[in-house]
Amino acid sequence: MPTGPLTPSLLKHIGVIPSFPAAPGFDPAAPYVNRYRIWSITSLEPENHLARETGMLRIERLPMQENCLSFRILHRILLEESNGYGGHNDVTVEVLCANDALSTPLEWKLESTFTIANSERDNLSSRETGKFSNRQLTRSVNGIEYTFDISGRLAANWCLFDALQRSISDSHEPFTLFEGFNLIREGHRVRRRPDLDEAFDTATGNLRCSTQLGRGILPYEYWLDSSNRLVAAISGTRIYFLDDKAEEAIADREHNQFIYSGRGAWIPKI
Amino acid sequence: MDTENLRSESPDNRPNILFVFTDQQHFNAVSAFGNPHLHTPSMDWITREGVRFTNCYATDPVCAPCRSSIFFGRMPCETGVYKNELWPLETLPTVGTWLSQNAGYRSVYCGKWHLFQSETFSIPGFEVIGTGANCEGNFTDSIITRACDAFLHSRTGDEPFFLVASYQQPHDICGWIDLNQYNAERLRYPEIAPELPPLSPTLRVSHAEPELMRERRENNAGWKNNWSEEHWRYYEWSYNRQVEMVDAEIGRLFESLLQSPHARNTVVIFTSDHGEGLGRHGFQGKSVLYDEAARLPFVIWRPGHLPQGATAHQLISALDFMPTVCGLAGISPPEDMRLGRSIIPFAANPSAPSPEFVVAACQANRGRMVRSMKMKYIVFSNDPVEMLFDMEADAGETVNLADNPDYSEELQWHRDTLVKWEREMVYAPGVPPFVMPFPH
Numbered sequence: 001m002p003t004g005p006l007t008p009s010l011l012k013h014i015g016v017i018p019s020f021p022a023a024p025g026f027d028p029a030a031p032y033v034n035r036y037r038i039w040s041i042t043s044l045e046p047e048n049h050l051a052r053e054t055g056m057l058r059i060e061r062l063p064m065q066e067n068c069l070s071f072r073i074l075h076r077i078l079l080e081e082s083n084g085y086g087g088h089n090d091v092t093v094e095v096l097c098a099n100d101a102l103s104t105p106l107e108w109k110l111e112s113t114f115t116i117a118n119s120e121r122d123n124l125s126s127r128e129t130g131k132f133s134n135r136q137l138t139r140s141v142n143g144i145e146y147t148f149d150i151s152g153r154l155a156a157n158w159c160l161f162d163a164l165q166r167s168i169s170d171s172h173e174p175f176t177l178f179e180g181f182n183l184i185r186e187g188h189r190v191r192r193r194p195d196l197d198e199a200f201d202t203a204t205g206n207l208r209c210s211t212q213l214g215r216g217i218l219p220y221e222y223w224l225d226s227s228n229r230l231v232a233a234i235s236g237t238r239i240y241f242l243d244d245k246a247e248e249a250i251a252d253r254e255h256n257q258f259i260y261s262g263r264g265a266w267i268p269k270i
Numbered sequence: 271m272d273t274e275n276l277r278s279e280s281p282d283n284r285p286n287i288l289f290v291f292t293d294q295q296h297f298n299a300v301s302a303f304g305n306p307h308l309h310t311p312s313m314d315w316i317t318r319e320g321v322r323f324t325n326c327y328a329t330d331p332v333c334a335p336c337r338s339s340i341f342f343g344r345m346p347c348e349t350g351v352y353k354n355e356l357w358p359l360e361t362l363p364t365v366g367t368w369l370s371q372n373a374g375y376r377s378v379y380c381g382k383w384h385l386f387q388s389e390t391f392s393i394p395g396f397e398v399i400g401t402g403a404n405c406e407g408n409f410t411d412s413i414i415t416r417a418c419d420a421f422l423h424s425r426t427g428d429e430p431f432f433l434v435a436s437y438q439q440p441h442d443i444c445g446w447i448d449l450n451q452y453n454a455e456r457l458r459y460p461e462i463a464p465e466l467p468p469l470s471p472t473l474r475v476s477h478a479e480p481e482l483m484r485e486r487r488e489n490n491a492g493w494k495n496n497w498s499e500e501h502w503r504y505y506e507w508s509y510n511r512q513v514e515m516v517d518a519e520i521g522r523l524f525e526s527l528l529q530s531p532h533a534r535n536t537v538v539i540f541t542s543d544h545g546e547g548l549g550r551h552g553f554q555g556k557s558v559l560y561d562e563a564a565r566l567p568f569v570i571w572r573p574g575h576l577p578q579g580a581t582a583h584q585l586i587s588a589l590d591f592m593p594t595v596c597g598l599a600g601i602s603p604p605e606d607m608r609l610g611r612s613i614i615p616f617a618a619n620p621s622a623p624s625p626e627f628v629v630a631a632c633q634a635n636r637g638r639m640v641r642s643m644k645m646k647y648i649v650f651s652n653d654p655v656e657m658l659f660d661m662e663a664d665a666g667e668t669v670n671l672a673d674n675p676d677y678s679e680e681l682q683w684h685r686d687t688l689v690k691w692e693r694e695m696v697y698a699p700g701v702p703p704f705v706m707p708f709p710h
Binding site for chain 1: 389400408412415419423445451452508511512514515517518519521522525526
């Protein structure tokens with residue numbers, strides 16, 4: 001039986017990641033669209049087979065605006081009853097970031113929407129705007145303003161996906177993580193870990209690994225291919241992996257309500 | 271967080287109730303409780319502002335049985351949920367039903383339920399905001415926060431609310447254990463070596479234990495796979511990060527509440543359903559009656575009504591949740607709900623006398639714990655090995671005094687107390703009986 005921790009090669013071995021899409025001429029400094037499938041795997045024991053598709057993340061890098069990086073992000077997580085599909089939560093973000101090593105978020109607009117089967121209730125959508133300047137992060141959520149002092153540098157996790165593609169050097173100074181444009185977590189560092197690099201397949205070649213540690217997360221491992229494309233990010237049981245068909249895959253999953261089969265809904269090849 | 275200018279738009283005395291509920295949180299996994307190995311500013315905040323109970327116990331240190339006690343106000347053998355994957359008796363009202371029908375509350379549930387389904391859009395007596403994502407906190411908890419935040423700021427109607435924010439972390443440690451069940455060749459992140467918590471001082475147990483407890487330990491991944499000391503410590507380090515994950519969510523929720531029109535007239539209750547082994551007595555996970563699994567963090571906050579930053583040492587239990595909430599709402603709990611009591615008098619006066627004891631069950635109704643202020647007694651059906659610990663002198667539960675003649679009176683008192691307690695139980699159909707292993 002394979003054992004953890006989860007890595008791209010292990011996920012290939014158990015059939016979760018068959019391959020990564022080809023990336024001829026990928027330029028991390030130019031506009032691109034990266035689509036990630038989101039999976040969770042909580043056990044590699046054959047009798048538990050707890051591997052499931054959970055959502056998708058699309059990061060679209062737009063042309064620069066006044067020397068700022070510009071992104072459009074969609075993060076969709078399926079909401080499920082234990083015995084069937086229930087809807088999804090979408091978080092969409094439009095963000096302007098500094099053209100720096102962390103793609104520091106400067107201004108953003110966020111919308112969270114719930115599409116739930118039993119939708120006869122209060123409106124659970126929310127709209128936010130935010131900005132970060134002079135070491136102060138300000139969020140305005142449904143018209144209410146929240147302000148936080150940030151002691152040093154700031155990175156938003158989804159923007160960090162971009163930053164890692166342009167700069168895989170170590171982050172010696174700690175930074176504050178703004179997770180999901182929602183939670184503030186302090187004391188984070190990214191470190192290049194050549195000792196964890198691993199071969200994937202002949203088309204992709206070797207994957208280079210960087211790790212992120214800090215408060216409030218299990219360590220993240222980021223995996224980049226030879227084009228400097230971030231092809232996978234793994235933290236504990238949470239997996240993001242690049243797949244051009246991520247949107248179709250999650251739409252299929254929503255359309256074809258899954259059949260409850262004991263504890264797991266989808267059984268990978270182990 | 272600023273509590274100077276809290277707003278209240280409630281026209282009556284019924285407070286809103288926000289129940290912040292984590293899953294599998296060790297009783298000491300809060301930095302304000304003196305744990306230096308994690309950083310939990312949000313839980314610290316409510317500890318500073320509210321009343322912390324140091325001796326709160328699960329009715330059964332497993333998710334569903336304890337949840338059934340919290341939401342139905344009865345022991346697991348009475349709700350029928352004496353182990354996971356069982357439905358509660360349909361005839362029992364939930365606390366949501368009771369508050370809605372008798373006190374005019376709007377009861378709303380968001381997050382993990384687990385009675386019997388973990389994620390469900392249908393809970394008797396509650397409006398349900400469906401947020402489940404794979405029963406995993408690292409996906410679900412942020413969605414719970416966003417949904418509760420939106421509810422607090424957009425709800426319509428004047429009735430008070432009873433909102434349950436039922437987070438899943440740090441329960442994800444179960445997945446971590448599964449994926450890391452074998453010793454690593456080396457620490458994967460060498461830079462964390464200086465941060466690893468010390469090895470549990472009670473990892474190796476030398477005292478006599480009931481057979482089912484020994485079996486439970488021997489089925490743990492750490493025990494089966496002979497974890498290195500470093501791997502035990504890495505496990506606890508990882509658990510602490512997962513507590514920090516949910517702490518940030520709770521902080522977001524508190525910020526949202528404090529900025530809402532309801533802040534001044536809301537009671538917040540924070541607790542968990544059971545603890546986590548963390549290598550104490552060699553255990554991971556739950557299901558045992560040692561404190562690491564059976565004891566809970568518990569804090570209640572009500573600005574202007576309850577003391578700030580107080581600590582209460584009275585014995586309380588998950589059975590007390592429903593009577594407490596009913597008391598806050600100004601109603602009596604169901605007449606046939608006999609065992610729990612409101613903790614508000616203890617929170618208002620932390621030096622008030624404690625109840626004499628609390629009782630917990632475990633392992634599919636085969637184990638019992640009687641916790642008095644000084645001692646803890648543990649016994650299993652049909653097993654002659656009893657355990658008795660002096661919780662004042664030996665909080666780590668390392669010396670079993672059951673065979674010590676100096677403690678024979680204490681032993682007998684706890685046995686007699688348990689016998690009387692068992693007579694009070696009204697078993698749900700199908701629940702296997704607990705069988706006293708001693709003559710009575």
